[in-house]
Amino acid sequence: MRRLRVGVLIVLGLLLLLVPQLGGDYYVHVFALVFTNVILAASLRPSLTCGQLNIGHSAFMSVGAYASALLAKNLAVPFEVSMLCGALLAAVVGLAIGYPSLRLRGVYFAMVTVAFVEVIRLIAQLWVPLTRGMSGLSGIPKPNLLGVTLATKASQYYLALFLMLLTLLILWKLESSRLGLIWKSIGMADNLAQSLGVNIANHKLLAFMLGCFFAGVAGAFYAHFIRFLFPPEFGFLMATNILVYNYVGGRGHFAGPIVGAAFLSLLSEPFRGSAYETIFFSIAMLLTILFLPGGLITLPGKLAELRWWKSASAHSPSPAA
Amino acid sequence: MTPDLLIQSTIIGLSIGSIYILMALGLTLMFGMMHIINFAHGAIYMLGAFAIYYIFSQWGAPYFAAFVLAMLLLGTFGYLVERSIYRPIKGGIEPTLVALLALTTFLQAAGYPVFGQLDKHVPPVFQGTRNILGVMISVERLMIIPMAGALVVGLYLFINKTKMGAAMRAIEQDKEAAALQGVNVHVVNGLAFAIGFALAAASGALMAPIFKLDPMMGEQPLLKAFIIIILGGLGSIPGAILGGLMLGLIDSIVATALGAEPAFLLSFVFIILLLLFKPTGLFGYAPP
Amino acid sequence: MKPWRSVIWTTLLAAAVLMPGSPGTAVAADIIKFGISTPLSGPAAPWGIPHKNATELIFDEINGQGGLEIGGKKYKLEVVAYDHKYVIAEGVATVNRLIAKDGVKYISVLGGAVVKANEEPVNENGVLNLPLAYAEGLVSPKNPLTFHSFPSPPETTTFWKWIKEHHPQIKRVATISPNDDTGWWSIKVETAFVEKLGYQIAGKEFFERSMTDFNPVLLRILAQKPDIISVLASPAGSVGLIIKQARELGFKGRFIHVGQVDTSVVANIAGKANVEGTWVHGYVQTPLPEKVKSWQARYTKKYGEWNATSIDFTNPAFAFVAAVKKAQSLDPKKIGEAMRTVEFDNLWGKAHFGGKDYYGVGNQIIYPMPFSEVKDGVATLVVQLSPPHN
DSSP: OHHHHHHHHHHHHHHHHHHHHHHHHHHHHHHHHHHHHHHHHHHHHHHHHTTOOOOOHHHHHHHHHHHHHHHHHHHOOOHHHHHHHHHHHHHHHHHHHHHHHTTSOHHHHHHHHHHHHHHHHHHHHHOHHHHOGGGOEEOOOOOEETTEEOOSHHHHHHHHHHHHHHHHHHHHHHHHSHHHHHHHHHHHHHHHHHHTTOOHHHHHHHHHHHHHHHHHHHHHHHHHHHOEEOGGGGSHHHHHHHHHHHHHHOSSSTHHHHHHHHHHHHHHHHHTTSTTHHHHHHHHHHHHHHHOTTOGGGHHHHHHHHHHHHHHHHHSOOTTO | OOHHHHHHHHHHHHHHHHHHHHHHHHHHHHHHHHOOOOTTHHHHHHHHHHHHIIIIIITOOOHHHHHHHHHHHHHHHHHHHIIIIITTTTTOHHHHHHHHHHHHHHHHHHHHHHHOSSOBOOOOSSOOEEEETTEEEEHHHHTHHHHHHHHHHHHHHHHHHSHHHHHHHHHHHOHHHHHHTTOOHHHHHHHHHHHHHHHHHHHHHHHTTTSOBOTTTTHHHHHHHHHHHHHHOTTOHHHHHHHHHHHHHHHHHHHHHHOHHHHHHHHHHHHHHHHHHOTTTTTOOOOO | OHHHHHHHHHHHHHHHHHTTOOOOOSOSTTEEEEEEEEOOSSTTHHHHHHHHHHHHHHHHHHHHTTOEEETTEEEEEEEEEEEOTTOHHHHHHHHHIIIIISOOOEEEEBOHHHHHHTHHHHHHTTOEEOOBOOOTTSSSTTOTTBOBOSOOHHHHTTHHHHHHHHOTTOOEEEEEEESSHHHHHHHHHHHHHHHHTTOEEEEEEEEOTTOOOOHHHHHHHHTTOOSEEEOTTOOHHHHHHHHHHHHHTTOOSEEEESSOOOHHHHHHHHOGGGGTTOEEESOOOBSOOHHHHHHHHHHHHHHSSOOGGGGGGGHHHHHHHHHHHHHTSOOHHHHHHHHHHOEEEETTEEEEEEOHHHHSSSOEEEOOEEEEEEETTEEEEEEEEOOSOO
């Protein structure tokens, strides 16, 4: 079983590496954005694990995006530096908003995040000399990584792939470590955790800031890939999408947000540009929530159950007979 | 800003405030009773308005009848949502929020093919304008005040003076104890959803002749309602009233003094500060 | 470790779904694909739908006559249209799909911010773009293959000269526009022009597109006592609400929109009596010149209901066909060269691309633009004017 799993992962990895050759510019674009969504979804997970309902993740993506874009455009800062600066700034902003708000419980915290998304959007809109407001920030240079300008979409694709894998690796390591256990314990029963000596506030803040950092990373990549930033893009809609990726994918496992982001982003693609795109998307969301409350990651389990159930009932006599 | 302008702006602000109060009522109830932020509030508001469009404007029914019918239709829808979405999810707050979000997205997106792409209007029910302290206000906007008032009084009486209302309050305080006392939690939850949806539809229906209709029209009211119940304290009706009036006055006076954009930004900053320093709002109570 | 299986299954499934669609070619057999990225749903749909419909109708008619002849061979024209809902990510994704997947080399995009977001992909891929958009810097030497197919404020503000001549009693102008690039640029151009003509600016306001209660903003504006309010770049629904609420507050002056707006929708929302005397560009209900009447009949026949916005949105299709005929080539660059010198008929008269003195490059469409006044709820043609720069 193990060998099969590893084998499939290798095939998967090869496919992802060969997307530019197999699919051309079109699929490169699609998958680069899927990877961005995966980073966003996975980075939200630590907060959610701690029980913080964060509907403002897109605001931090916005901070990272604008910071990296402006540094690169106006000061010719190379990508590795501008991305880090953008991510750090996002984390700092996260600290500023997180420190006072994390003592708020549940709904109130969610509301602050919603309000915060709007504030960031409005700042980006109104601070015209810096961000060019609603005209949109254009002319963002392509990623200049370690002295090399990634001019082709394919090279930018590999950058996205690399960033995604790196992010997932870091987040996976953290989640499997003692830190991850503490987060889970806070999410499940924070009073109990606190009574055992866990500093809830600091750990929640750490989860939150970590999420903001990686959202900033995603934002920086997005800025240098799409090369046009428009404040309303990072609004409430995107924030709720990121949340939905986590729920539809599954809250119970690390792979949840990955599956959710990949599945939902890819699902829109065949419907891209049709008037029914949003309709199908929302129906898919609803159906998943209703019938797979644990998320898509529970699907194989449920299918297995179904098979077992069918074979089990095949052996027992039918009451109708 | 001249004193004249300030007075006019204040009057307008009170009128806007009464509209906001109306928008916040359904949301207040759902949160107070079930601790659910009804993300579908805006979409139901929109459906209420479109119900009026079809029943009153297209089929020619009298306005009041259309209004009641809209509330009944969407109230029933609310009950069905409780049964088919809220109950199966076993009442988890977060999945319910996400499900309501999905429902909203669906309703708004489906609105375009179903209702058409162009903005619609409903002919005014009340004609004319009145001069109030130097500013002309249309009669239909003035009528919002008694209508919102009637709904508020009705809601208050229901919650505090009826058995069902008492049952809701009991469940809100302690679900298990209430069940032990013989309260059918499922039915009461269903009713709470029904009333919450009906109130959202009512505000949409009342607003229909004043503004225009389009499938996304519920977004703004949803946002305003959120802000109001935060200001006033989630679950508190007096809080919603005060919050609505405050927000209406702020929106009006700041916008007249500084312009629309700064006013918008300021209202959000204000909310964040409020949440950070007095999260229970003006009248709210601490969350469970 | 069951969840890992779903990761695998998801990607394999996605691969199966997506892979079969390999990048296509633009000229398969004898078909020329023309791409359209436009809002087909959402608030901007009243512009997007006639955009797509008008283009398809014109192409249908040409196909019906055998198609477009290039170098002795006949080609059929086909529209590939995607809905971008006025969301930038969708705008970029749809154009990416048109260029990279459908292999389209000629497109028409509607929407200022969307066109700007796609400036680089369009230029890098050498794609011919015939947009319908208000965006500062769109028509410029850095976008050599972008030919703007609709009059924008630098062209349409010439109507103010007519107003000055015929209605000299109007002196103070106030403006209300959406808070985005389209609104800012439009107002920048309009206020500069009217100030030069001697008008006084009695206030400039910008609103969030979602705003429905304009009373506080109108109070602010009306305190400055304007004679006329310009609602340039605002969509029909907002214009309807602005007019309705301004009248409630007691404003008796006129309104003007030298962009383009469907005044029938405005009249419905604001009330017929309230919109009397409103001036608008690009929207005419009566009297319709013969050519336009004929278009109306053909449009209504194909689509079941008439949409006067479609009249001006025929420009991209007419321009494209004329330029391809002149260039006798499928190469976007050659078509672009032809575009700069070709003269063709649109529904209002003779059109060509010019404006080099103003924009630095002759990529703006020039033709006698229609201006109407709303009389008894109906947009009535008042004058056709040519822009100040040729």
